[in-house]
Amino acid sequence: MQYLFYIAFLLYLLYPVQSSEISHSNTQVWGPALTDNANLPVRYLFIHAYDKKNKVIKKDLGDDAFKLTVHDQDAGRVRAWVQVLNLHNGSYIGRFRMYDHGGQLVVNVKHEGKHVASSPYSLKEVYGDECYCPLPMKQWTKALQCPPTYRQIEEDLKPHKVIELSTFAKRIVERFTPHHSVCHYAVVNNQVYRQCHGSITDFKMFMDAPLLSLTRKVKLPDFEFFINLGDWPLEKSHGDPLPIISWCGSDGTHDIILPTYDITNSVLEMLGRVSLDIFSVQANTGPRWGKKIAKGFFRGRDSRQERLDLASMSVKNPDLIDAAITNYFFFKKDETKYGKSVKPISFFDFFKHKYQLNIDGTVAAYRFPYLLVGDALVFKQESEYYEHFYKDLQPWKHYVPLKHDLSDVMEQVKWARKNEKKAREIQRAATEYARTNLKPADIFCYHTALFREFAARQNGTVKILNTMEKVEQPQTSCKCKRSKKTKKNERKEEL
Template identity: 60%
Template structure:
């Protein structure tokens, strides 16, 4: 059973936490566990905090924080809704990786919104070197006053069409760019910006094996793209290694197991006995008419 109490004004993203916990409790015997979840993008628990650190689960971590990092809500939702209502998931990407490596467009590709200054710089580079980089905004929100400089916005395209291009640029948004698992799963090579932010699997990623790194200020991005073009076979192998990493670490069963082991380990470290506290509400399992279960479970 799952019980929850929310704090603050913006709690809409609890739906993702509700969904994964309900799904886990239907599949495995979960330990009794009590914890706090950060429902925003930014990690909260600062390393330099003078107070005792508080264990907080977050979807993204940073080198400046001590949050306990879970798979992102985006990846979690795509796993829970694979082949369902979402248009993008790890299975679908692998069935839509575009043309063979040799037939891909050799322009580096990026689409997204204006959620970081470096993204503005990327679009500026694209304007200066259109034969090397195709980067454009699909929405303005954070830098609306600069739309005349970096616009106009372009139409959204299918994520699967990204893989018509050989080089995929991954650059931070408000925090880590949550599209990285899907980019790795394709058969294009990923160029990833150096970042203070990380997702749950970044420690296992290796630069020059799974992706091509470039500096956070984009100062060497053109140089790295030139390297990739001059070392086509090596770039192809990096793309293949990145895809194998995604297949071996970021599929649905891996995400479920990661959550289960995470909560299991956390439960083993608890000092106090978990309990249902005042103000908590029970989260009900969804009615599922498509796949009804009539079995009787034993406690």
């Protein structure tokens, strides 16, 4: 009998939820991948298993519990990269990137060969990222359930009730060049043109790519804008700020903020040239909360004095802090004071630790969204710098605040150790916020909302300067196939 008990226990560990407990009809599947016209570089959906009593299953079902496939009802095979991410709690993220496909699509979600929820899902208006088939803005934003605007956009555009096109370009070039690198963009008839100023303009690719991807999906209004290609925000004028767009803001400047090139590029290159994105982190959050190492953790280069100070604290207090510098570039290396430099590790390995220390780099640390979405408590340094979403967050609700000089790091880590319940509550609120508000659709919706409101404030005619070059769309064999209903809606919106 004892032998049979051990066999049964071993089977329970290997298969914690029997397949018979999973209800194919009660299991929930939802997300923009299942909506016509909700075109993004990578389409995604969410799966959560339910049992036959309609109770949510919160146990890990294994990596292969659900299978996601896509096909064309007429043509059959669709060239696509498909992935299902296991979140280890009965829920999954399914995602796929299509190549040279436009038109109808069938999405299948199965468990043990049987369809779940309302699968198969038949869609008529689905296009891969490289397909040029832009929709009227109302249709596209409705399909993605984009909000009408954002708090940060409203705040950034308050000083710019009217943008005079006849003068703003000349004023921006005179004020910010040649000491800074900027690019002047014009979007006309949904085509992209630009002229760059400055000595280092390589980062223009981080503005070219989202603009081209957006104009393949949605019809943007004609408008002009300038993007700051550097990390530091530029507009310091308090009396008459110029409307320059940056990827990072600060309390002492008045730049108009877009989502950082880092998180935007992670959306554009998802299932492509990047491995770190808002979804991949959710499937790689390390041990369960109770098994994580209860230390403050940091890895990064020496781009700020406070990072060195943190490394020094780690040398003296290794029981509370595990912080190390991965590369010395700005400051002199001093292993006696700051400890030995270490090799970079996978970002996913960060989450072996329960407490993540978010310390500024040259500006805001662009890793912050990924730290929030993981299963760890984030400690954030007080900072003048911010990304597009920071002002939605509250200290002690979404993160544990740290003084700018980090003098209270050890005190705050000790607090978290003693207040496990509150620490877990903060972590869950932060993770819920990030998973709800920093998805790929949210990043694209934010870009579109800013461009729309920016264009609405411009007075004058948008011009393509002789000095501008056209930013060409990639070549593709994908063809735009609009249904009669979509064409009818397009005509209505244009009228």
